Amino acid sequence: MTGRIVIADDHPLFRSALAHAVGKVWERAAIIEASTAAEARAALEAGEAEALLLDLHMADSSGLSVLMDLRQDYPALPIVIVSASEEPRVAAAAAQLGAAGFIPKSASLEAMREGLAAVQGGDAWFPQSAAGEDNDLARIASLTPAQRRILAGIRQGFLNKQIAYELAISEATVKAHITAILRKLGVGSRTQAVLLAAKLDVDQPVADPARA
Incomplete structure (x- = not known):
């Protein structure tokens, strides 16, 4: 076939x-x-x-x-x-x-x-320089699809009510998800979450979320 x-x-x-x-x-x-x-x-x-x-x-x-x-x-x-x-x-x-x-x-x-x-052939193929695990990425990957969509909204600067409207959910649900997102990412603010999520970008410098 x-x-x-x-x-x-x-x-x-x-x-x-x-x-x-x-x-x-x-x-x-x-x-x-x-x-x-x-x-x-x-x-x-x-x-x-x-x-x-x-x-x-x-x-x-x-x-x-x-x-x-x-x-x-x-x-x-x-x-x-x-x-x-x-x-x-x-x-x-x-x-x-x-x-x-x-x-x-x-x-x-x-x-x-x-x-x-x-x-x-079933093997992986990466440049030799690609090595090392990033704990921040592991935390981002642990987010659910719904949490990732809300994080994307936060990164765009949307307010909770705007995120709720875009995703057709309540503001209370958005707030609950944001609390879970901050906990999973190990950060204390939306700004720190945005800086950490910048590790998903390809051509942007990555800041240290701990300094935000």
Whole structure:
């Protein structure tokens, strides 16, 4: 049976490069291209996939939150991050949050094929500099989907009543979730939670929440 590989990236030329690398590894695979996270999710819902190649920056997603969401909904799916970022912390965070591999966009086609072949064989593939566990990321990953949505609202500067309206829940429920979020993250304020959650960003400097 021919497998399906989903490539999610908002740059057509880079999708073509990835498709070429995929074709060398999964020779008979049906390649499904997506330019947004929503399109990638729709492709996954349409049928089982052997792997997802995921850009962290698209029109409807930015940072590692999209990886956490897809990892939770498709726990058995190998997800390979393809990113313009070459920061070791980003690759290390992707590994900790359940990615099967991390391929910098600056990698050669040969390196891409090497990484994809490793993932196809059931191995992980990350830059050598990607190492180390981050306890803050582990705490973020422990949040429920509802708590992550509320944290996203906090990061956007929304008031409790705005978050309640967006999520169609009561303000009391929002307040209860925020209390649980602060407890799980080990912080004492919304500002500290926002600074800690910045570790999900790819191209932003990360501040120390303990100093907020």
